[in-house]
Amino acid sequence: MSAAVPAPAGVPRAAPSGQVILEVRNLVKHFPVRGDGFLSRSAGVIRAVDGVSFSILEGETLGLVGESGCGKTTTGRCILQLEHPTAGEVIFEGEELTRLAPAELRRVRRKIQVIFQDPYSSLNPRMTVGQIIAEPLAVHGIVADRGARQARVHDLLSRVGLLPSLADRYPHEMSGGQRQRIGIARAVALEPSLIICDEPVSALDVSIQAQIINLLEELQAEFHLTYLFVAHDLSVVRHISDRVAVMYLGKIVEIADRQTLYEDPLHPYTKALLAAVPIPDPAVEASRERVVLKGEVPSALNPPSGCVFHPRCPIAIEECKGVVPDLREVRPGHRAACIRV
Amino acid sequence: MGTLLEVRGLRTCFFTGDGVVRAVDDVSYDVGVGETVALVGESGCGKTVSALSVMRLVAAPAGRIVGGEILFKGQDLLALDEEGMRRIRGREIAMVFQEPMTSLNPVLSIGRQLTEPLEIHLGLPPAEALVRATELLALVGIPDPARRLAQYPHQFSGGMRQRIMIAMALSCNPSLILADEPTTALDVTIQAQILELMKDLSRRLRVAMLIITHNLGVVARYADRVNVMYAGKIIERGTAREIYATPRHPYTLGLLRSVPRLDEPRKSKLSPIDGQPPDLVRLPPGCAFAPRCRYAVPRCAEEVPPLRPVSHGHESACWVAEDVGTEVRV
Numbered sequence: 001m002s003a004a005v006p007a008p009a010g011v012p013r014a015a016p017s018g019q020v021i022l023e024v025r026n027l028v029k030h031f032p033v034r035g036d037g038f039l040s041r042s043a044g045v046i047r048a049v050d051g052v053s054f055s056i057l058e059g060e061t062l063g064l065v066g067e068s069g070c071g072k073t074t075t076g077r078c079i080l081q082l083e084h085p086t087a088g089e090v091i092f093e094g095e096e097l098t099r100l101a102p103a104e105l106r107r108v109r110r111k112i113q114v115i116f117q118d119p120y121s122s123l124n125p126r127m128t129v130g131q132i133i134a135e136p137l138a139v140h141g142i143v144a145d146r147g148a149r150q151a152r153v154h155d156l157l158s159r160v161g162l163l164p165s166l167a168d169r170y171p172h173e174m175s176g177g178q179r180q181r182i183g184i185a186r187a188v189a190l191e192p193s194l195i196i197c198d199e200p201v202s203a204l205d206v207s208i209q210a211q212i213i214n215l216l217e218e219l220q221a222e223f224h225l226t227y228l229f230v231a232h233d234l235s236v237v238r239h240i241s242d243r244v245a246v247m248y249l250g251k252i253v254e255i256a257d258r259q260t261l262y263e264d265p266l267h268p269y270t271k272a273l274l275a276a277v278p279i280p281d282p283a284v285e286a287s288r289e290r291v292v293l294k295g296e297v298p299s300a301l302n303p304p305s306g307c308v309f310h311p312r313c314p315i316a317i318e319e320c321k322g323v324v325p326d327l328r329e330v331r332p333g334h335r336a337a338c339i340r341v
Numbered sequence: 342m343g344t345l346l347e348v349r350g351l352r353t354c355f356f357t358g359d360g361v362v363r364a365v366d367d368v369s370y371d372v373g374v375g376e377t378v379a380l381v382g383e384s385g386c387g388k389t390v391s392a393l394s395v396m397r398l399v400a401a402p403a404g405r406i407v408g409g410e411i412l413f414k415g416q417d418l419l420a421l422d423e424e425g426m427r428r429i430r431g432r433e434i435a436m437v438f439q440e441p442m443t444s445l446n447p448v449l450s451i452g453r454q455l456t457e458p459l460e461i462h463l464g465l466p467p468a469e470a471l472v473r474a475t476e477l478l479a480l481v482g483i484p485d486p487a488r489r490l491a492q493y494p495h496q497f498s499g500g501m502r503q504r505i506m507i508a509m510a511l512s513c514n515p516s517l518i519l520a521d522e523p524t525t526a527l528d529v530t531i532q533a534q535i536l537e538l539m540k541d542l543s544r545r546l547r548v549a550m551l552i553i554t555h556n557l558g559v560v561a562r563y564a565d566r567v568n569v570m571y572a573g574k575i576i577e578r579g580t581a582r583e584i585y586a587t588p589r590h591p592y593t594l595g596l597l598r599s600v601p602r603l604d605e606p607r608k609s610k611l612s613p614i615d616g617q618p619p620d621l622v623r624l625p626p627g628c629a630f631a632p633r634c635r636y637a638v639p640r641c642a643e644e645v646p647p648l649r650p651v652s653h654g655h656e657s658a659c660w661v662a663e664d665v666g667t668e669v670r671v
Binding site: 067068175177178205206207208209210211213214217232234235236238239258262272273274275276277278279280281282283284285290292293296297 | 383384498500501528529530531532533534536537555556557558559560561562581582585586595596597599600601602603604607608610611612613614615617618
């Protein structure tokens, strides 16, 4: 650790180029739910994602935060076309993905990779680490020659901070942090332009989380990667993101650049979320105001009328029960879905 | 403040095909009447096993308490027979687990699960037990308690289930609650609700709490005193304020520095702890943290540092504790 004060720019970030790499327009994903009786038809739909729009610039990291069930993971899966959206468009590098034929989709998939939360269940236990990383290289015909593939695997392993000799080992022989490094090596193997990181550090111990976050930032600078960083940990999201979107019950309630969102949040849900994060310092905690949100997240099967947050909202008025608030631009680059701000 | 629980030189081992795992290796700590004490550490550090040892719930035959004393109100729990231990569990010392769904019985109504300990431990007649169960649900903030008693665990959300677990833990007026990662499975806004509830109840009912967690933020907000564990040992302890303001063990310092904090300016780069936690079957001969430690000196690889006082009420198990954290903070 260097003793430089104040901290220097540190990791050279891949400066966002201003080009939109991914645009999501009015994305909707509803899951039908069967009724109780076995002959009964659909009893309703879970509105997992309910009209979500955002874009990501090349080289930037967009953080997508929210609590469980808010639709952040489903949004990521719809972008990857692992779920077919009920409605809406996913435009990646100018191509609308939801209408692509399977063969064309496969070509695009090379460019969009994913890193999952649980590095254990996302690695095939019967394949060696080397085979896991080499597989996408073979499938996509990137490196056809076996020998060259092996060299590439060794390269990638050392790039993510693992010994090349680990190529012959199996995932169960690795620790959680090592497994996540393997997941990362597999994702960057194809030299993608966009990586969806779905809770990539939440299953890891605190001392290992920071290692993985630093690695993700180094790789971003080196390979000019764009990240959609899906997570529930607001401190981690602030650290890694350029811009942040907050989701609640299938909708984006606020989106802004990192600094604005954390220092000057507008939406009452964002404020409550930030207040709920415990800070590892008793002196700070003692002086903090407790804002404990009442109630729980309602069911996405039967979301509240009007603004979906109104039953828990500390500033809700009668009108909030009837009006669905638009995600409107309150200030340049800062959007919030609340009629009270 | 009188001492309620005193753990002295506890050793709990797991005898596996791979070798002996010394999950808890000569651990001592105490909890005062009505006090909130934390055991903090990462997975595999022995924090859960040291709490389960207090309840004598370590999974046999692989796991065994091989040494030490566990004095609860002056009585050694390790010397009790199974019958005597049953009178302590649930009645004197209660537990709240991480996963409320797997610790509630899915085929019994909430009412049945709440009245059972009241009837067995306190000998209440069923009608009285039901009244008390209703009061308990109201106490932990479950609306419409009388109606909800007839419902089953799957009809409650995760946060509500954890409230039920807390109600069950409180049912026999215990003097100590062991809470093992009580909010880890919950969302942040619900986490805040549950922690506020536990703290409030512990204050009002004068119940002591031993919170076991990996979350440094949770500890900072709710614990009076903190024990930091690493590889089966307590490596630092003191008041929460001392530990956070002037950590005197390189591991604690490393943990605190590796987490991004919302109340501080964003750093361009995080400062992780290098390497990985050790394999408990093959621990290095000296300090278990030495291979990852920036402060390590030759002595650290040879001799295990004992927990020793570094200031009033603050102890550290480090040969160079006085040097830790004294350099310019990056």
